[in-house]
Amino acid sequence: MTKRRHKFSKVLFVSMLLTLTVAxxxxxxxxxxxxxxxxxxGIPQDLSSLDPNIAEGSGTQEILFNIYEGLYKPDSDxxxxxxxxxxxxxxxxxxxxxxxxRDGIQFHNGxxxxxxxxxxxxxxxxxxxxxxxxxxxFSNIESVETPxxxxxxxxxxxxSTVFLAICATIEAAIVPADVADLETNPIGTGPYKFxxxxxxxxxxxxxxxxxxxxxxxxxxxxxxxxxxxxxxxxNLEGGAVDMMARVSTAQAAALSDKFxxxxxxxxxxxxxxxxxxxxxxxxxxxxxxxxYAVDKQEILDFVSEGKGTPVGSSMFPAFGKYYMEELNDVYxxxxxxxxxxxxxxxxxxxxxxxxxxPSNYQQHVDTAQVxxxxxxxxxxxxxxELIEWESWLxxxxxxxxxxxxxxxxxxxxxxAGAMLSRFRSDAHNNFINYSNAEYDAEYEKAxxxxxxxxxxxxxxxxxxxxxxxxxxxxNVYIQDMCELVAINKKYxxxxxxxxxxxxxxKLYIVE
Amino acid sequence: xxxxxxxxxxxxxxxxxxxxxxxxxxxxxxxxxxxPTAMDNSAKLAAPGLRHIMGxxxxxxxxxxxxxxxxxxxxLIALATVVIGVVCGTVVGAFTGYYGGWLDEVLxxxxxxxxxxxxxLLALVFVSIFGTGxxxxxxxLGIAFIPSFARIVRGEFIKYRDMDYVKSARLAGVSNLRIIxxxxxxxxxxxMLSSVMxxxxxxxxxxxxxxxxxxxxxxxxxxxxxxxSEAQTxxxxxxxYAVFPGLxxxxxxLGFSLLADGIKER
Numbered sequence: 001m002t003k004r005r006h007k008f009s010k011v012l013f014v015s016m017l018l019t020l021t022v023a024x025x026x027x028x029x030x031x032x033x034x035x036x037x038x039x040x041x042g043i044p045q046d047l048s049s050l051d052p053n054i055a056e057g058s059g060t061q062e063i064l065f066n067i068y069e070g071l072y073k074p075d076s077d078x079x080x081x082x083x084x085x086x087x088x089x090x091x092x093x094x095x096x097x098x099x100x101x102r103d104g105i106q107f108h109n110g111x112x113x114x115x116x117x118x119x120x121x122x123x124x125x126x127x128x129x130x131x132x133x134x135x136x137x138f139s140n141i142e143s144v145e146t147p148x149x150x151x152x153x154x155x156x157x158x159x160s161t162v163f164l165a166i167c168a169t170i171e172a173a174i175v176p177a178d179v180a181d182l183e184t185n186p187i188g189t190g191p192y193k194f195x196x197x198x199x200x201x202x203x204x205x206x207x208x209x210x211x212x213x214x215x216x217x218x219x220x221x222x223x224x225x226x227x228x229x230x231x232x233x234x235n236l237e238g239g240a241v242d243m244m245a246r247v248s249t250a251q252a253a254a255l256s257d258k259f260x261x262x263x264x265x266x267x268x269x270x271x272x273x274x275x276x277x278x279x280x281x282x283x284x285x286x287x288x289x290x291x292y293a294v295d296k297q298e299i300l301d302f303v304s305e306g307k308g309t310p311v312g313s314s315m316f317p318a319f320g321k322y323y324m325e326e327l328n329d330v331y332x333x334x335x336x337x338x339x340x341x342x343x344x345x346x347x348x349x350x351x352x353x354x355x356x357x358p359s360n361y362q363q364h365v366d367t368a369q370v371x372x373x374x375x376x377x378x379x380x381x382x383x384x385e386l387i388e389w390e391s392w393l394x395x396x397x398x399x400x401x402x403x404x405x406x407x408x409x410x411x412x413x414x415x416a417g418a419m420l421s422r423f424r425s426d427a428h429n430n431f432i433n434y435s436n437a438e439y440d441a442e443y444e445k446a447x448x449x450x451x452x453x454x455x456x457x458x459x460x461x462x463x464x465x466x467x468x469x470x471x472x473x474x475n476v477y478i479q480d481m482c483e484l485v486a487i488n489k490k491y492x493x494x495x496x497x498x499x500x501x502x503x504x505x506k507l508y509i510v511e
Numbered sequence: 512x513x514x515x516x517x518x519x520x521x522x523x524x525x526x527x528x529x530x531x532x533x534x535x536x537x538x539x540x541x542x543x544x545x546x547p548t549a550m551d552n553s554a555k556l557a558a559p560g561l562r563h564i565m566g567x568x569x570x571x572x573x574x575x576x577x578x579x580x581x582x583x584x585x586x587l588i589a590l591a592t593v594v595i596g597v598v599c600g601t602v603v604g605a606f607t608g609y610y611g612g613w614l615d616e617v618l619x620x621x622x623x624x625x626x627x628x629x630x631x632l633l634a635l636v637f638v639s640i641f642g643t644g645x646x647x648x649x650x651x652l653g654i655a656f657i658p659s660f661a662r663i664v665r666g667e668f669i670k671y672r673d674m675d676y677v678k679s680a681r682l683a684g685v686s687n688l689r690i691i692x693x694x695x696x697x698x699x700x701x702x703m704l705s706s707v708m709x710x711x712x713x714x715x716x717x718x719x720x721x722x723x724x725x726x727x728x729x730x731x732x733x734x735x736x737x738x739x740s741e742a743q744t745x746x747x748x749x750x751x752y753a754v755f756p757g758l759x760x761x762x763x764x765l766g767f768s769l770l771a772d773g774i775k776e777r
Contacts, residue, residue, distance in 0.1 A: 230743040250569060250744050301552050302570055359725050362744075369570065369731045373550050384729050386643060 037509055038220035039491060041502075042232060042241040044360050045389045046200050046225045051182035052173035053125055053134050057393060058268070058410045058500040061170045063223060066205065066216075066504045067108075068173035068188035071099050071118070071152075072164055078318065078414045078498040080164055084113060084174045084189055085152075094159035094453055097167075099152045105212045107176050108193035115146040120177035122154065136428060137166045137417065159451040161458075165413040191216040191505035200225055205504070217493070217508035227389075229362040242488040245502055248362055249305045252484050259486045264496035266483040267318050268408035269311055269419070270364070272355065272371060272476040275402055277433035280353075285345035287473035291331035292338035293378045294371065296478055303366045307482035313466040314409065314419045316480040318498035322416045322462055327470045338378045350379025355404040356396055359386035363481060368406045371476075397431050408481060410500040416446070416462040423469060432475060439468045522773020528766030532759075536586050539579030547576040548731045556749045566751040568741065578755055581733035582763070588649055588727070588734070589714035595653025596714075597707060600660025605691050607661070608668025619665070622658045630655035630717055635726070643726045645734075652717050656710055663706050667699040701774075708771030712764045719760055735760050 043063065049055040052068040065073075069083040082088075085099040105113045126141040127133035140163075142155040156163060166172060179187050186194040191213070192205040203223040207216035224241055226232055233254045235241045252261050272290070274281040281287055296310040309317055312327030342350060357368045365386065372382040382404070387395065396402045411418035421427055424443055425435040446461030470477070487494055493508045515523065545563075551571035559566040565574035603622070607615040625633070630652060637651035671677060672695070680690050721727035722736030730737065735756045742753035 230740070233744065248744075250748075254744065254747055298552070302550060302555075365730065366570075370550065372731055373548060376548075384731065386725050386729060 036220070037218045038222070039218050039243060039504075039507060040222045040224055040241045041504070042226040042235060042244040043223050044225075044229065044246070045227060047197075047203060047223075048390075048393065049183060050186040050194065050197070051175075052170050052188070053121070053175065053182075055170070056397075057389075058412075061412065062500045062502045063203070064170050064173070064188075065190070065501045066192040066221075067186060067190045067194055068170060068175065069190050070168050070170070070172040070174060072168040074168055074414065074497065074499055074501070076495040076497050076503065080168050083168075084118065088164065090164075092159065094161050094163070094451065095156050097154045097156070097163060099154070101150050101152065102212055105189060106210045107189055108187045108208055109176070109179075110210070111176060111178075113174065113176075113189060115149055115152050117177045118152045118174050119144045119146050121174045122152075122172070124175075125172055135166065135169070135171050136421065137163075138172070158447075159453070160447075161450050161453055161455065162413075162415040162417060165415045165418075169412040171412065192221060200227075207505075214505070216505035218491075218504070221504055227360050229360060236486055236488075242491060243486065243494070243507075245483065245485045246363075247484050247486045248366075249303075249307065249482075249484065252486060255486055258488060260489050260492075262485040262487065262494055262496070263307070264483045264485070265309060265316070265318065266408060266410075266481045267316055267498055267500060268410035268480060269314050269316055270367065270406070270408040270478045270481050271311075272368075272404050272406050272478070273409070273432050274404050274475050275400060275433055276435065276474065277400075278403055280345070280347060280351055281403065283345050284472055285341045286347065286351075287476075288331070289338040289341035289345065289378065290375070290380070290476050291473045292334045292341065293374055293380070294331070294476055294478070295333040295374060296328075298374070299367055299370045299478060302370045303363055304482055308479040309482075310479050311477050313470045313477055314423065314475070315416075315466050316411075316419075318480075319411075319414060319416070319419070321459055322419075322466070324463055324466055327466060330470050331473070335377050342378060342380070350381065352381035352383060353403045354383045354385050355406060356385050356387050356392065356402045357406050358389045358392040360389050361407070364406045364408070367478065371406070397429075400431050400433060412499065414498060416459075416465075420462060420465050420469075423465075423474060434469075434474050436468060436472060436474075439465055439472075442468060519773045519776045521769040522776070525766050525769025525771075525773055528762055529770055532582070532763050532766055535579060536583050539583045543573075543576035543579050545573035545576045547580040547733060548572065556745065556752070558749075559751050565755045566749065568738075568749075568752055569745060574738075574752060574755055577733040577738060578735070578759055581728075581735045581738050581756060582759055584645070584728050584732065584734040585715060585718050585722075585736065585760075585763070588645055588652075588718045589711055591649045592652040592656055592714040592718070593707060593711050595649070596656030596660050596710060597703070599653075599657045601664050601696070601703075603657065604661040604664025604666075605668055605696065608665035609672050609687070609691050609695070611669075615665075618661075622661055625655065626658035626662075628655070630713070631720055634717070634721060635724075638721075638726045643729065645728050648718065648721050648727045652714060652721070655717075656714065659710065660703075660706065663702060664699060667702055668695060671695045671698055705771045705774045708767050708774065712767050712771075715760065715763055715767075735763075 045059050047060045047063060048057045052064045055061055055064055071085040072080045073083040075081050084102060086102040088097055088099045090097055101115055107113055122144045123129050125134045126138035133139040140156050140158055142157045145153045175182055176187050179185055191208055191211045193208045195204040195206045197203045205221040207219050226235055232244055232247060233251050236244060274287055276282060300306050300308045310328050312330055315323050317323050355368055357364050368384050375382050396405050422429045423434045424440050442461050442464045446458045449457035449461060485494055490510055491507055492510050493506045495503055495506050554567040554571035556569055557563055557567040563573050568574055603618055607618050633655045634651035638647055641647045680694055718727060719736030722734040723740040728734035728737050738756040739753055745752050
C-alpha cells in the first residue's frame with residue numbers, strides 16, 4: 001500500500017516535471033518564432049497625440065516616425081530618402097516640386113495611397129483648406145495639383161531648397177483623406193501599424209505586412225509609459241521592458257550585464273531657456289551674466305559622468321556645416337565678469353527667479369540643481385519648480401508662462417531652419433519670446449539666399465544667426481547630451497539618427 | 512512633578528528618542544557640518560566614513576547635513592500642518608459640539624465629505640490646482656487634517672456641555688464664548704494631546720510621501736521624503752543614501768508614537 005502510494009507520487013512528480021519542461025519549451029519556441037516576436041520599449045511620457053500633423057513634442061514624434069511617413073523620410077545618416085513618393089523633380093529654380101507617387105503603396109487599413117490623399121495631407125498641413133498652416137514652413141505653398149494619378153505638383157510662393165526636408169518631417173506625414181479622426185484611428189504608411197492604446201499606460205503596435213520597404217523584424221511592439229524615471233532600472237531588470245532610450249548614467253551604472261549600453265548623442269540643445277520678455281531676462285546683460293556664471297564641464301561631470309558635448313548656440317554637432325564649435329567658448333566661465341555684468345545691469349545683489357523643470361526628465365532636474373548651485377556664486381537664486389510634462393507643454397511652451405526652464409530643444413529636420421526659425425520674433429513656436437530685429441533680418445537674408453539656390457550664402461547667414469543668439473545670450477546654452485540606450489542583449493539593430501527618432505523597424509532578435 | 516521612573520516605560524523611551532530627534536533638528540537649524548547644497552565632484556556617492564559620517568549623494572553633497580536640514584523641513588511642515596488642523600478643528604468642533612442644531616448638521620456633513628477623502632489624494636488635487644511647493648503642501652495637508660480633530664473636540668464638548676459646572680456658569684451669566692474657551696476647552700486637553708501626537712505622526716508620513724512624489728519640498732532643498740526619492744536610483748550602488756533618511760523617518764514616528772501611547776496610559 002505504502003509502496004504503491006510512493007510510486008504514484010513519483011509518477012506525479014515526473015509528469016509535473018514534464019509539463020513544466022513543455023511549458024518552458026513553449027516559451028523558448030515563442031521567441032524564435034518570427035510571427036510572435038515581441039519587444040517592450042519604455043517611453044518617458046505618453047504620446048501627446050496620434051495625429052502626426054498636429055502632434056507636439058519630440059517624444060511623441062520620434063515614436064510616430066514608425067507609424068507615419070511623409071513623401072520623403074530621413075535615414076540614419078541624415079540623408080533624405082523617398083518614402084510615400086518614389087522620387088521628385090525640382091523646377092523653376094526651386095519653386096515647383098513634382099513628386100511621383102510610389103507604386104502599390106498602401107495605408108494600414110489596406111486602401112491604396114492615392115494622389116488625392118497626398119493632396120489632402122499637404123493642404124491640411126499648409127492650411128489651404130482654411131485655418132492656420134499646421135507647419136509654418138508650409139505657408140509657403142501656393143497650390144497642390146494632381147495632373148494625373150501618379151504625380152503631385154506642389155507650387156511654392158517663394159523658391160526653397162529646403163522644402164524637401166520639410167516634406168520629410170513627421171508633421172508632414174501623408175494620411176488618408178477619408179479618415180476623419182486620426183486621434184482615435186491612426187492610419188499611416190509606416191512599417192508599424194497602430195493596434196491599441198491605453199492612456200498613460202501603453203501603446204501597442206504591430207508590424208505592417210504590406211509595407212513597401214524593408215519590413216519590420218519584430219512583430220509586436222509595446223510602448224510602455226514609465227513616467228517615474230526611478231522605476232526604469234527595475235522595469236528593465238525585471239523584464240517588464242526590454243529597451244529604454246536615454247537612460248541616465250546613474251541608471252546605466254545600476255544595470256546588470258544582461259543589457260547592452262549604446263552611446264550616442266541626443267541631437268538636441270540642452271540649455272536653460274529664458275523667457276526674454278520678462279524681467280530681469282529682458283536685459284541682455286543679465287542673460288550674459290547667467291552665461292558667464294555657468295561651468296558647463298562641471299555640469300557634465302555631475303550629471304553624466306563627463307559625457308556630452310558642450311554647445312554655445314542653438315545648433316548641435318550633427319548639423320555639420322551649420323554647427324559652430326567656436327561659439328562654445330564665448331562665455332568661458334568667469335564669475336567676476338558675471339558679477340560685474342549684473343552690477344552694470346542694476347542687480348548688484350543678484351536676484352531670484354523660478355526655473356520650471358519637467359520632472360520626468362531626471363537629467364534636466366539634475367542639471368537645474370547644478371545650475372542653481374553655480375548661480376549662488378554670483379548671488380542669483382534659482383528656485384527650482386518641478387512640473388509634469390503636460391503642464392510644461394501647456395504652461396511653458398504654449399502659454400509662455402515661465403521665467404526660465406531647463407529642457408532640450410531638438411530639430412525635426414536637418415535644415416538650419418528647424419533650429420533657428422523659432423527665434424524669429426513672430427514665430428509661433430518662439431516660446432522664449434526672443435525678439436531681435438537684427439536676427440530677423442539675418443534670417444530673412446538666409447531664406448532669400450536659399451530661395452535663389454545659393455546654399456553657401458545661406459549658410460553664412462544662418463551662422464550669423466547662431467552668432468547673434470550667442471552674443472545676445474538668448475538662452476544659457478549647455479550641451480548636446482550624451483544618449484545612452486539600454487537594450488536587452490536578446491535584441492540588436494538599434495540605430496542612432498542625427499534627429500530625434502526611434503527607428504523600431506530596424507530592431508531584430510539575436511537568438 | 513512625578514519622578515522619571517514613575518512614567519510608563521514606552522513614555523520614557525519615546526521621550527528619549529523624541530528628545531534626541533528634536534535636538535538634531537534644532538542643531539540642523541543653526542549648524543550643519545557641510546553646506547547641505549554644496550556639491551563636491553570628488554565625493555560623489557562617497558561611502559560613510561570619518562569625513563562624511565553618512566556618506567555623500569550623487570552630487571557629492573554630505574548626506575548627514577542634508578538629513579539634518581531635511582528633518583527640519585519635514586518637522587516644520589508636519590508641525591504647521593498639525594497647527595492648522597488643530598486650530599481650525601478645535602474651533603469647528605467646539606462650536607458645533609457646544610451649540611448643536613443646524614450649524615452642527617451643516618458643518619459636520621462638510622466635515623464628513625472632507626474626511627471621506629484620503630489626505631494624500633486631497634493634497635494631490637490641491638497641489639495640481641495651486642501648484643507645487645511646501646506652502647501649498649502645508650495648506651493642503653492642514654485642511655485634510657481638520658476633520659479628525661474637529662470630531663474629537665466636538666465629542667468632548669457634547670460630553671461637557673450639560674455638566675453642572677457649565678450650567679451654573681451659564682446661570683451666572685458667563686458668555687458662551689468664555690464658557691467654550693475658558694471653562695470647557697482646558698478639560699479636553701488630555702484627549703487632544705495624544706491625538707495631536709498621532710496627527711503629527713501622520714503629518715510626517717504624509718509630508719514624506721508628498722515630497723517622495725516630487726510635489727512637496729523642491730530640489731535642491733531637502734526633506735526626508737525627497738531624499739528617499741532621489742536615493743531610489745542608487746538603492747543598489749549606494750544603499751546608505753536611502754537608509755539614513757529612512758531611518759530618521761522611522762525614529763521620528765516611533766518616538767512620537769511611544770510618547771502618545773505613554774500619555775494615554777498615564
